[in-house]
Amino acid sequence: xxxxxxxxxxxxxxxxxxxxxxxxxxxxxxxxxxxxxxxxxxxxxxxxxxxxxxxxxxxxxxxxxxxxxxxxxxxxxxxxxxxxxxxxxxxxxxxxxxxxxxxxxxxxxxxxxxxxxxxxxxxxxxxxxxxxxxxxxxxxxxxxxxxxxxxxxxxxxxxxxxxxxxxxxxxxxxxxxxxxxxxxxxxxxxxxxxxxxxxxxxxxxxxxxxxxxxxxxxxxxxxxxxxxxxxxxxxxxxxxxxxxxxxxxxxxxxxxxxxxxxxxxxxxxxxxxxxxxxxxxxxxxxxxxxxxxxxxxxxxxxxxxxxxxxxxxxxxxxxxxxxxxxxxxxxxxxxxxxxxxxxxxxxxxxxxxxxxxxxxxxxxxxxxxxxxxxxxxxxxxxxxxxxxxxxxxxxxxxxxxxxxxxxxxxxxxxx
Numbered sequence: 001x002x003x004x005x006x007x008x009x010x011x012x013x014x015x016x017x018x019x020x021x022x023x024x025x026x027x028x029x030x031x032x033x034x035x036x037x038x039x040x041x042x043x044x045x046x047x048x049x050x051x052x053x054x055x056x057x058x059x060x061x062x063x064x065x066x067x068x069x070x071x072x073x074x075x076x077x078x079x080x081x082x083x084x085x086x087x088x089x090x091x092x093x094x095x096x097x098x099x100x101x102x103x104x105x106x107x108x109x110x111x112x113x114x115x116x117x118x119x120x121x122x123x124x125x126x127x128x129x130x131x132x133x134x135x136x137x138x139x140x141x142x143x144x145x146x147x148x149x150x151x152x153x154x155x156x157x158x159x160x161x162x163x164x165x166x167x168x169x170x171x172x173x174x175x176x177x178x179x180x181x182x183x184x185x186x187x188x189x190x191x192x193x194x195x196x197x198x199x200x201x202x203x204x205x206x207x208x209x210x211x212x213x214x215x216x217x218x219x220x221x222x223x224x225x226x227x228x229x230x231x232x233x234x235x236x237x238x239x240x241x242x243x244x245x246x247x248x249x250x251x252x253x254x255x256x257x258x259x260x261x262x263x264x265x266x267x268x269x270x271x272x273x274x275x276x277x278x279x280x281x282x283x284x285x286x287x288x289x290x291x292x293x294x295x296x297x298x299x300x301x302x303x304x305x306x307x308x309x310x311x312x313x314x315x316x317x318x319x320x321x322x323x324x325x326x327x328x329x330x331x332x333x334x335x336x337x338x339x340x341x342x343x344x345x346x347x348x349x350x351x352x353x354x355x356x357x358x359x360x361x362x363x364x365x366x367x368x369x370x371x372x373x374x375x376x377x378x379x380x381x382x383x384x385x386x387x388x389x390x391x392x393x394x395x396x397x398x399x400x401x402x403x404x405x406x407x408x409x410x411x412x413x414x415x
Contacts (some may be wrong), residue, residue, distance in 0.1 A: 001012070001053065001178050002180055002209065002211075002269075003124065003125070003129060003179075003180025003181065003182055003210070004180070004211060004241070004263070004264060005037060005175070005180075005262070006129075006179070006180055007124070007264065007267050008124075008263055009231075009265075010372070016119070021239070022383075030227045031363065033063065036050065036052075036378055036381045036385065038357075039064040040345070040351075040357065043355060044355065045169065045351065045355045045356065045359045046355060046356045046357070046385055046388065047358075047390065048356070048357065048358040048359075048376055048377070048381075048389065049357055049358050049359040049374075049375075049376055050338045050376060050378060051248050051249050051252060051376070052252045052329065052378050052380065053221060053222050053249055053252075053306055053376070053377075053378050053379065054221060054222075054248040054250050054251075054252075054295070054296060054299075054302040054303060054306060054378070054379050055250045055302060055305075055306075055378055055379035055380035056250075056251060056292050056295060056296070056302075057252035059201030059295065061291055062143055062252075062288060062291050062292055062295070063294055065287055065288050065291035066284055066285075066287075066291075067190060067265050069283055069284040069286075069287035069288060070240055070284040072283075073190070073282075073283040073284060074284075075282050075284060077283045078279075078282075078283065079279070080279065080280065081130045081269070081275070081276060081277065081279060081280060082109075082275065082280045083269075083276060086279060086280030087280065088143075088280075088283065088286070090283065090286045090287055090290065091109055091280065091281070091286055093290065094109060094286055094289055094290050094293070095107040095108060095257065097258050097290070097293055098245075098257050098259060098293065099265075101226075101228055101293070101297060101362070102220070102228050102229055102231075102232075102243050102245065102259050103177050103228060103232070103237040103238070104238075104243055104259035104260055104261070104265075105260070105262045105265070106259065106260065106261065106262045106265035106266070107257045107258065107259040107265060108257060108259075108268055108272075108275070109255060109256075109257050109266050109276065109280075109281055109286070110147065110255060110256040110257060110258060110260050110274070110275060111255055111256075111274070111278050111280075111281055112151075112254070112255060112256065112270075112274075113140065113217060113244075113247075113248055113255070113256035114139075114140040115140075115247035115274045116140075116217060116244070116246075116256045116272075116274060116275075117140035117141060117144055117244055117256075117260065118140055118143050118144040118147065118257055118274065119140075119144075119272040119273055119274035119275065120144065120213070120242065120244060120268065120272065121141070121144030121145060121147070121182075121184070121213075122144060122147055122148075122272075122273065123268050123271040123272045123302075124147055124182055124211075124213070124268075125150060125179075125180075125182055126149070126150065126179070127149040127179075128150060128174075128177040128178055128179030129148075129150050129174070129177075129179035129180050129181070129182060130148075130150060130151050130152065130153065130170040130173050130174050130177075130179060130180075130181050130182070130414075131145055131148055131150070131151075131152040131153070131182050131183075131184065132152070132153045132154075132155060132157070132163065132166045132167060132170050132181060132182070132183045132184070132210070133145055133152065133153075133154055133182075133183070133184040133185065134155060134157055134172075134184070134185040134186065134196065135154050135155065135156055135157045135187075135215070136157040136158075136189055136191070136192070137185065137215070138186060138190065138215055138217070140215070141186075141215060142225075145184070150179065151170075151173055153169055153170055156198050157189075157355055158194060158196065160197060160200050160201070160204070163183075163201065163204070164204065164208075167181070167183075167204065167210065168207045168208075169287060169288055170210070171208055171209070174209075180209075180210070180211065181208070181209065181210035181211070182210065182211050182213060183201060183210050183211070183213070184211075184212075184213045184214075184215070184303060185197075185201060185211050185214055185215075185216050185296060186214065186215045186216070186217075186218075187215065187216030187217075187218065187219035187220075187223065187229055187231065188216065188217075188218035188219040188222075188223065189218075189331075190217065190218050190329060190331060191333065191361065191365065191366075191372070191374065192325055192326055192327060192331070192333060193325070193326070193327025193328065193330070193332060193333055194326045194327060194328060194329070195219075195223075195230055195233070195314030195329060195330045196214065196233070197231065197330055198212075198214060198230055198231055198236055198239070198413065199234040199235065199236045199239075201239075202236045202239030202240070202280075205239065209278050211241040211242065212239065212240050212241050212242070212244075213240075213241065213242040213243075213244065214230070214231065214240050214244065215244050216229045216230050216231070216243060216244060217244075217246040217248070217249055217304075217323070218243050218249055218329065218331060219231075219245075219247065219329075220245030220246065220249070220250055220297040221245075221248075221249065221250025221251060221296050221303070222250050222306060222329070222330060223269040223329065226297070226300075227250070227274070227285075227296060227297070227300070227303050229243065229245065231243065241260060241261075241264075242258060242259070242260045243258070243259045243260065244256065244257070244258050245257055245259075245261075247289055247292070250296060250386060251288050251292040251293065251296065252292070252294060252402060253285060253288060254281075255281050255285065255289065258401045269294055285367065299361070302379045303379070305379040306330060306377060306379045307376060308383075308398060309377040309378070309379070309381045309382075309383070309385075310329075310330035310332065310377040311379055312386045313332055313375065313386050313390075314332055314337055314388070315326070316386060316387075316390045317332070317334060317393065318391065320390060320393070320394055322334050322335075322393065322397070323335040324334075330376075330377050331371040331374070331376065332370065332374070332375040332376070332377060333361070333372045333373070333374050333375075334373040334374075334375065334393065335370060335371070335372055336369045336370070336371040336372075336373065336397065336400060337369060337370060337371070337400075339368075339369065339372075340362060340363070341405070341406070341409075342371070342400060342405040342406060343360055343371040345363055345405040345408060346371070346373075346396050346399070346400055346405050347360045347373070347411055348394055349396055349399070349405070349408075350392060354392040354395075354396070356388070356389060356392050358373050358374065358375050359373070359374045359376070360372070360373060360374075361373075361374055373393075375389070398409045
């Protein structure tokens with residue numbers, strides 16, 4: 001049985017009910033820009049580890065919308081779950097705008113991305129259904145899959161032959177149980193920067209019967225001609241059945257959303273336990289998110305600036321011989337060879353002596369003996385920031401190769 005057909009068949013009266021409570025709100029406008037330099041222990045640092053792809057975190061228009069909404073409503077409203085007393089026209093307007101932007105019929109706001117994905121998976125499948133998912137899926141997907149009471153198969157990362165093998169197994173089992181198949185992958189894998197092979201997965205629907213859910217946390221707002229996401233970038237919007245995006249990356253906010261058909265979204269509204277039994281997103285965040293989305297859609301120069309910085313950074317690093325793995329997005333992992341102690345000293349050196357802060361990834365996320373310095377470019381960075389970082393990375397890389405960090409330990413700087 002098709003997964004969505006079964007969901008529609010099993011919808012009870014609450015799942016079919018369309019009417020929610022309403023309120024009436026408005027929000028204002030302004031404009032501006034910021035940079036990526038922050039204070040740490042009284043010293044300015046260049047930061048490459050911010051969830052702020054488009055530079056909206058401290059944008060004057062966003063700050064003004066947030067502040068005025070907080071002044072108007074405080075942080076308490078709405079005081080209830082969406083199904084009870086926590087709905088408003090602002091929540092519904094944001095959902096409508098999000099659905100239209102990502103090319104789906106409807107969307108549902110989620111309080112947090114992590115718990116949202118866990119709950120999406122839980123609501124879409126039952127013990128008779130089969131899940132097939134990418135081996136390098138984000139932790140929120142892994143945790144959601146772990147809660148599944150039915151069978152699950154994992155395919156090797158971005159390996160379509162492996163996916164087909166698992167789809168064959170899943171199809172045989174689904175025939176026996178009468179269940180459906182849900183394939184889950186990411187639009188942009190946040191550690192490697194690789195795009196999920198969405199277009200190739202969608203093409204497999206010609207041979208196998210399944211529904212596709214993608215987690216596009218990093219792709220929403222950054223990928224595609226309009227920034228609608230990785231499914232737009234790969235020209236397969238219609239082939240993605242359930243689209244998940246967060247506000248934490250390109251919109252520099254809190255929360256997430258899921259988009260699909262009106263029927264499926266309405267089903268999730270009444271069956272996602274993490275939302276049914278949780279307070280709605282506060283009014284200042286919802287109003288602020290509407291402003292963020294407005295800027296994301298109407299200011300393509302923000303996305304263009306992000307990509308100027310990302311390309312300059314990646315081209316510069318590759319020209320200097322650095323290994324960036326398989327990234328084909330703005331996420332920029334720099335692979336180095338070294339042990340934990342060396343990695344610690346290297347990052348401390350970058351921070352204390354070069355005033356550059358970036359995320360470090362070590363075992364068990366990656367194999368022993370490897371270090372990944374993950375750089376997240378944003379629209380707030382400059383080409384001068386890129387040059388400064390290229391020079392610093394060249395220097396610390398030479399120190400690492402020479403064994404310098406085995407001999408030199410870096411203590412925390414005094415305040």
